[in-house]
Amino acid sequence: MYLSKIRLVNWRSYADQTFEFPKPTAKKPLVLVGAMNGHGKTSLLLALYIGMYGRFGVRYCEGLNHAAESDTLFYRKYLKMFRRNDSDQDQPTSVELCFSPTIHDETSEEIRLVRTWYFTSSGSPKLGDSFEELRIYSNEKPLRIPDVDLGTDRLSRLLFPAHVMPAFFFDGEQAQTLITSAGTPGIKKAIEVMFGTKVLEEVHQEVRNFINLSHSRVGGKRTTTKLEDDLDTKTTERERLNKQIAQLQQKEIELGKLCDQIDHERKAIEEKISLLGGKDGQGLSALQERLKNTQKRLNDAERSIKDSVRSLGVNLALSRFHVALRNRLEAEDQRETWEQLRKGTLERADQVLDAAIPEPPERDELLGNLSGEVRTKVRGRFRNALDQIYNPPPQGCASEYLHGHVTGEQRKGLLENLHRHLNQNEDQLRKKVQELRSATNDYEDAKARVDSFANLPQALEEMANELKRLNNDKSEAYRRLHQAESEVKKLKADLHALSAEIGQLTEQLAKFRPEQKRIAVAERVNRVLDGLLTELKPFAIKHLEKAVTRHYSEIIDQRFKDYTISIPDEGSPELRDKSGKVHLVETMSGFERRSFGIAFSLALAELTQRRLPLVIDTPLGNADSDYRPRLLKALTNVDLDQIIMLTHDEEVNGKLLSAVDHTVSAKFLIKFDDASKQSKVHANSYFGNNS
Amino acid sequence: MNKPPCFQEPESKKVIKKLCEENKIDDELLKDLCDVVISFSGSGRKEGIPADITDCIDRFIERA
Numbered sequence: 001m002y003l004s005k006i007r008l009v010n011w012r013s014y015a016d017q018t019f020e021f022p023k024p025t026a027k028k029p030l031v032l033v034g035a036m037n038g039h040g041k042t043s044l045l046l047a048l049y050i051g052m053y054g055r056f057g058v059r060y061c062e063g064l065n066h067a068a069e070s071d072t073l074f075y076r077k078y079l080k081m082f083r084r085n086d087s088d089q090d091q092p093t094s095v096e097l098c099f100s101p102t103i104h105d106e107t108s109e110e111i112r113l114v115r116t117w118y119f120t121s122s123g124s125p126k127l128g129d130s131f132e133e134l135r136i137y138s139n140e141k142p143l144r145i146p147d148v149d150l151g152t153d154r155l156s157r158l159l160f161p162a163h164v165m166p167a168f169f170f171d172g173e174q175a176q177t178l179i180t181s182a183g184t185p186g187i188k189k190a191i192e193v194m195f196g197t198k199v200l201e202e203v204h205q206e207v208r209n210f211i212n213l214s215h216s217r218v219g220g221k222r223t224t225t226k227l228e229d230d231l232d233t234k235t236t237e238r239e240r241l242n243k244q245i246a247q248l249q250q251k252e253i254e255l256g257k258l259c260d261q262i263d264h265e266r267k268a269i270e271e272k273i274s275l276l277g278g279k280d281g282q283g284l285s286a287l288q289e290r291l292k293n294t295q296k297r298l299n300d301a302e303r304s305i306k307d308s309v310r311s312l313g314v315n316l317a318l319s320r321f322h323v324a325l326r327n328r329l330e331a332e333d334q335r336e337t338w339e340q341l342r343k344g345t346l347e348r349a350d351q352v353l354d355a356a357i358p359e360p361p362e363r364d365e366l367l368g369n370l371s372g373e374v375r376t377k378v379r380g381r382f383r384n385a386l387d388q389i390y391n392p393p394p395q396g397c398a399s400e401y402l403h404g405h406v407t408g409e410q411r412k413g414l415l416e417n418l419h420r421h422l423n424q425n426e427d428q429l430r431k432k433v434q435e436l437r438s439a440t441n442d443y444e445d446a447k448a449r450v451d452s453f454a455n456l457p458q459a460l461e462e463m464a465n466e467l468k469r470l471n472n473d474k475s476e477a478y479r480r481l482h483q484a485e486s487e488v489k490k491l492k493a494d495l496h497a498l499s500a501e502i503g504q505l506t507e508q509l510a511k512f513r514p515e516q517k518r519i520a521v522a523e524r525v526n527r528v529l530d531g532l533l534t535e536l537k538p539f540a541i542k543h544l545e546k547a548v549t550r551h552y553s554e555i556i557d558q559r560f561k562d563y564t565i566s567i568p569d570e571g572s573p574e575l576r577d578k579s580g581k582v583h584l585v586e587t588m589s590g591f592e593r594r595s596f597g598i599a600f601s602l603a604l605a606e607l608t609q610r611r612l613p614l615v616i617d618t619p620l621g622n623a624d625s626d627y628r629p630r631l632l633k634a635l636t637n638v639d640l641d642q643i644i645m646l647t648h649d650e651e652v653n654g655k656l657l658s659a660v661d662h663t664v665s666a667k668f669l670i671k672f673d674d675a676s677k678q679s680k681v682h683a684n685s686y687f688g689n690n691s
Numbered sequence: 692m693n694k695p696p697c698f699q700e701p702e703s704k705k706v707i708k709k710l711c712e713e714n715k716i717d718d719e720l721l722k723d724l725c726d727v728v729i730s731f732s733g734s735g736r737k738e739g740i741p742a743d744i745t746d747c748i749d750r751f752i753e754r755a
Contacts, residue, residue: 157729199695203724210744518748524714525724531710536697539706608696 001105001159002642003613005098005112010087012043013672013679019044020683021666024102024642028665031644032652034687035670040679041646044670045617048169050082051095051115053152053162054132060165076125079117086677093117099159102641104611111158112137160612161198167604171617172594197536204529207522214519228516231505234498241495248488255481262474269463269470291446298443301436305429322418329411331398336407338397342390349386353379540607541567547603548573548596554634555595557626565596573600591623595631602638613642620651628656636660649687695725716751723747 002024008014021031035041049057055075083093094116101108116133118126125131134151136143138158145151156162357379361368367375393399406414509516549565556563563575563583573596575583585596598619605614619635620628632652636643645652652660669685672678697703698718711718727743 197695197697199725199728200697200721202728203721206728206740206744207724210741213741517752518745521716521720521748521751522744524716525720528707528710528714528716528721531713532697532707535706535710536703539703543700543702610696 001099001108001611001613002102003097003615003644004100004110005096006044006047007094007096008043008047009095010084010091010093011047011095012082012084013040013677014043015084015086015676015678017679017681019668019681021642021644023100024665028663029641029643030636030660030663031642031666031668032664032686033644033646033668033670034649034685035646035679036672037648039672040670041617041648042171043679044646045169045171045615046082047095048097048615049165050078051097051113052155052159052165054115054134054148056152056162057165060162076131079125079131080119080123083117083119083123084678087119087123089119089121089123092119099613102611104641109138109158110140111155112140113155160608160610164604164608164610164612167601167608168612169615170597170601172598172619172621197533197540200529200532200536204526204533207525207529211519211522211526214515214522217515227505227509231502231509234502234505238495238498238502241491241498245488245491245495248484248491252481252484252488255477255484258477259474259481262470262477266467266470266474269467273460273463287446287449291443291450294439294443294446298436298439301432301439305432305436325418326415328398328402329406329415331396332401332403333411334396335393335398335401338390338393342387345386345389346383349383352386353382356382544603544607547606548600551599551602551606551634552596554637555599555627555631556592557630560592591621591627594621595627598631598635602634605638605640611641613644614638614640615644615646617646618648618651619645620647629659632656632660636663653687698722698725715755717755719754720747720751723750 002021004021004023006019006021007017009016019033024031033041033044046061049061051057053060058075058078079093087093094114096112096114098110098112100110114135116135118131118133120126129148132148134145134148134155136145136151136155136158143154145154152162160168357367357375358364361370361372361375367378370378403411545564545566548567549563552565553561553563560575562578565573565575565585567573572584572586575585575588577583585593588596598616605612614635616635620631623631628651635645667684667686669682669687670679671682673680697707698721704718707718707721711721724744724747727740727747731737731740731743
């Protein structure tokens with residue numbers, strides 16, 4: 001927000017003057033108000049404090065008495081001083097201030113306030129409360145306020161709290177007094193208010209009141225609390241019972257498993273006994289009979305297998321030569337086929353020769369004229385040629401007969417029989433081996449049983465003891481299982497009864513349910529606020545220290561550039577150098593203290609995160625030529641919408657003015673007119689020009 | 692209505708968020724309650740505060 005209007009009527013040296021400030025822009029936030037000493041600068045600053053907050057403003061106004069308990073008394077005294085001496089006695093004194101929203105707070109309302117003071121003919125404020133009147137307008141709509149104090153309180157909500165003012169409206173020459181006059185408790189209080197913790201404290205109080213009121217509405221805190229306590233106790237008891245039942249049920253399962261295991265072990269022992277021949281009444285004689293039978297079976301099997309093995313020798317021998325014999329027989333079979341073909345051909349050779357060389361020669365028209373000797377030679381050659389067809393014999397054909405006694409179909413039958421016989425013997429032998437194995441097993445089993453009778457008394461005694469132990473274990477396990485089951489049953493009955501009681505309590509509480517819910521939420525809010533008020537205060541101090549250090553380092557000379565500032569719980573703020581050495585701000589030079597005060601004010605302004613107008617009276621004062629540009633730069637760099645500087649002619653002029661002129665949105669010059677004895681405001685004027 | 696600065700400052704917002712989560716409320720409820728206190732400040736009608744707090748809490752219960 002920015003200050004858009006200040007109207008002062010019968011205020012100090014002002015008869016009726018108005019400042020109207022244009023809406024600032026980001027590039028032109030600066031307003032210069034020039035006045036020589038005693039012409040009305042400080043009156044303007046005072047008007048802001050007293051106009052805004054009346055008697056509460058006195059507390060924060062530099063140079064005035066700060067004793068809070070005597071606000072009212074001093075307020076009247078100061079008002080008499082603030083009234084213009086030459087005022088018409090019927091005319092009241094008033095301060096009108098208007099705060100308008102900027103681009104940063106467009107949703108806010110324009111707040112205009114007019115604080116008016118009425119005086120007696122002697123120039124003193126009127127008696128009682130009627131001497132003061134406050135009117136507040138929100139967007140020109142008047143707000144209803146019961147009395148001035150409550151109206152002032154309302155203003156602190158609509159605009160900013162009174163504690164904030166020293167951070168935004170201050171006299172540069174007196175800035176350092178903030179260190180000592182406010183004191184650490186005052187600074188902390190300011191932080192509480194600026195950071196919102198004051199509002200949170202009030203919320204805390206109201207929420208506590210609300211909780212008490214709500215408890216009384218639902219029949220008193222004691223009644224509902226007792227019901228809730230009972231419900232809590234019983235709910236806890238129910239949870240405990242549920243856990244106990246779950247544990248017992250787990251125990252039941254484990255005991256059930258134990259019983260099963262014992263049964264399993266008993267069965268195993270019974271089986272052992274049965275294997276000893278006891279359980280089924282199988283006697284020793286029956287076992288011996290069985291042994292005898294199995295022994296006979298074993299002997300038969302052994303004998304049979306010996307025979308088989310014996311014949312297996314022939315079979316094995318046969319099988320060994322089986323392939324060679326088969327190949328031999330096949331080769332001989334092939335030879336037999338070849339010989340038959342050759343023989344057949346040769347047998348038909350005469351017929352062929354007769355056809356080729358017919359006899360007698362007279363029938364042979366072609367070769368009949370050959371001599372008998374030649375014809376005989378030709379026939380011999382022809383016969384030899386026929387014989388060459390079958391020589392040599394085909395490959396694989398036997399060269400001679402080793403098994404010449406076996407021929408033709410007989411040979412083929414022999415091969416088939418040989419093959420079948422071998423296979424049959426293998427199957428029979430395999431079966432006999434199986435039979436031998438089975439007979440051996442049966443025999444050994446029967447023999448073991450018969451042998452076991454030799455140790456039967458001792459084994460039986462051991463098993464009987466084991467069975468006895470298992471029976472005892474089983475009884476114990478079943479006893480515990482039944483005990484657990486009955487405990488579960490009893491607990492479930494208790495749980496049922498408890499659930500019924502919880503139901504009744506819940507129904508009773510349900511009557512108060514909405515209010516109870518609200519109380520529960522309010523209690524939670526209460527806890528949050530407890531925590532917040534504890535955690536935010538030191539947090540705010542830490543931020544303030546950082547911000548002061550930063551602003552101070554911008555203003556101060558190189559010697560203090562790396563210093564950090566801390567605000568101790570008690571005592572004055574401290575500067576700490578790199579080595580950790582502490583320097584008290586109080587012991588520094590005047591302008592260093594003043595710079596600290598300005599840095600502190602700017603830090604407070606920053607910490608509030610409020611965009612209030614910054615109004616500084618004589619910001620540079622008597623600063624030297626090194627400090628002045630640094631301080632002016634630090635002030636104009638503050639991220640706020642409007643910066644109003646109240647300066648005398650030696651502060652912002654010449655080169656300094658040229659350096660900041662482009663950021664100036666408006667200039668005013670206040671001149672005290674000796675003739676009319678009043679300060680007059682000249683808009684668009686400043687020292688040395690009338691721009 | 693202007694909220695207290697601690698609702699805007701990033702680090703204090705974290706503190707508020709953490710405490711609200713721990714106690715199962717939202718910061719909206721806190722802001723509403725601040726609004727109530729601020730709006731009644733200076734009005735001279737403080738007897739209306741419990742009713743407005745009830746409204747705030749009921750709105751919270753509804754949205755929770």
